Amino acid sequence: MxxxxxxxxxxxxxxxxxxxxxxxxxxxxxxxxxxxxxxxHLVDSIDYDFAKFGFIRRQDMALRALTFDKxxxxxxxxxxxxxxxxxxxxxxxxxxxxxxxxxxxxxxxxTVDLPPMIELRRKLLPASDRVQLCAQSxxxxxxxxxxxxxxxxxxxxxxxxxxxQPDEAMALITECASRFPGGQMMFDLPPSGLAALARRGxxxxxxxxxxxxxxxxxxxxxxxxxxxxxxxRAVHDVPVEGGRGRLVNALLWTVPRFRLLDPIRPLTTLxxxx
Numbered sequence: 001m002x003x004x005x006x007x008x009x010x011x012x013x014x015x016x017x018x019x020x021x022x023x024x025x026x027x028x029x030x031x032x033x034x035x036x037x038x039x040x041h042l043v044d045s046i047d048y049d050f051a052k053f054g055f056i057r058r059q060d061m062a063l064r065a066l067t068f069d070k071x072x073x074x075x076x077x078x079x080x081x082x083x084x085x086x087x088x089x090x091x092x093x094x095x096x097x098x099x100x101x102x103x104x105x106x107x108x109x110x111t112v113d114l115p116p117m118i119e120l121r122r123k124l125l126p127a128s129d130r131v132q133l134c135a136q137s138x139x140x141x142x143x144x145x146x147x148x149x150x151x152x153x154x155x156x157x158x159x160x161x162x163x164x165q166p167d168e169a170m171a172l173i174t175e176c177a178s179r180f181p182g183g184q185m186m187f188d189l190p191p192s193g194l195a196a197l198a199r200r201g202x203x204x205x206x207x208x209x210x211x212x213x214x215x216x217x218x219x220x221x222x223x224x225x226x227x228x229x230x231x232x233r234a235v236h237d238v239p240v241e242g243g244r245g246r247l248v249n250a251l252l253w254t255v256p257r258f259r260l261l262d263p264i265r266p267l268t269t270l271x272x273x274x
Contacts, residue, residue, distance in 0.1 A: 004047035005123050012163045012211050013117055016090030017046070018053045018204070019159060022061035023093075033244050034062035035100070038093040038125075045124050054205025059243045063252075064188060064268070066241040068158050069097055071186055071270055076103045079152030083108040087138040087172075088160040090117060095131060110134060112143045139168055144179050153183035161187045162198065162213040169215045170229075177231030177273050185271045186238070192218040193263025219262040222269050233274030240268060 007017060024043040027036040043050070050056075072094065076082055080103065086092065089111045098107075109131045111121065118135040134143050138160065147153055155176055161169045176185050190198045190213055198213035219237065226235045239256055242249050255265045 004045055005120070007046045007048045007120060009116060009120070012088075013090065013114060015159065015163075015210060016092075016117065017048060017050065018056070018208075018210075019061045020091040021050050021053060022056050022058060023065060025056050026059065026062040031244060032062075033059065034065055036062075036065070036093055036097060038096040039091075042091055042093070042124055052205060052207040054208060059248060063240050063243050064158065065092070065094065065097075067238060067268055068156055068186060069094060069101070070241060071184075071238065072098060072154055072156065073101055073103060075152065075154040075184055076107050079107075079154075080104050081106045081108075081150075082152035082154055083110055083148050085110045085112065085143075085147060085153060085155045087112050087155060087157045089113050089121075089156075090159070091121070092158060094156070094158075105130065108132070108148060110143070110147060112136065112138050138172060139164070141172075141175050141179075144175070147180070149180060149183070153180045155180065155183065155185040157185065157187040159188065162190050162215050163211060164215050166215050173225070173271070174229050174231075177229050177271070181231065181273050183273050185273070187269055187271075189216045189222075189267045189269070191264045191266055192216050192221075217267070219259075219267065222267055225269075225271065231273050232271050234272040236270040236272075238268040238270050240266075 009017060020039055020042055023034060023036050024039040026032055026034050027040055072084060084107060090113065095109045112134045114137060115135040118133050121133065134146060136143060195216045198216065201209045201212045203209045223235055226232050240252055242252060255261045
């Protein structure tokens with residue numbers, strides 16, 4: 001297709017295209033819950049068989065994006081010159097949404113992702129002297145040496161930790177807690193009660209199966225990170241932002257309030273480092 005860029009992504013990196021499509025589809029709606037013009041631009045700029053992902057008229061990825069934006073915005077309001085580190089950022093467009101939120105032009109952004117994804121972002125997204133791109137795995141902790149810690153650090157691992165092996169995910173959390181006192185880290189995980197299904201990989205269509213998700217934690221295990229990971233000062237079980245429709249919002253309100261339902265709800269967690 002003329003004027004479009006090919007996205008040659010495989011494995012976990014390919015999931016970035018699926019989540020991008022969900023956000024862009026939501027943003028195109030007249031009653032959209034997420035204002036994300038850059039996501040629409042990206043979908044329109046990529047030559048890819050998006051139809052392989054199957055049904056994508058859903059709110060979950062938009063709600064996740066809104067939730068991460070909310071807490072990044074809170075941190076930046078208190079630390080306007082902070083650095084946001086987006087681990088395995090994929091084709092997320094959080095920095096553009098936060099720019100549009102009127103937070104000023106002092107905060108910095110560090111994208112950490114594998115070389116093919118960084119190359120695609122370079123081709124498709126406008127360059128900025130406030131955005132630094134680091135082409136390496138988040139598990140290569142040398143990216144931490146590039147972070148300016150003078151004014152605060154907010155780390156996002158949106159859609160990342162579940163695809164890591166348990167020892168890898170815990171090592172990443174532990175190293176971040178050690179290296180960035182005073183900072184925060186936010187991540188999400190699939191429901192612990194559906195761990196066996198997540199490890200097999202969830203099929204979204206006859207042509208696509210989400211890669212295996214070997215890592216999850218129960219609600220109790222997440223809460224206990226304050227005791228098991230040195231440097232973690234506080235753990236917050238973050239509620240997902242409200243969506244569209246009475247049924248959706250009723251479920252979002254009800255599920256976190258009944259402990260018996262803890263095993264079937266996804267987790268979004270905010271860590272504060274001491």
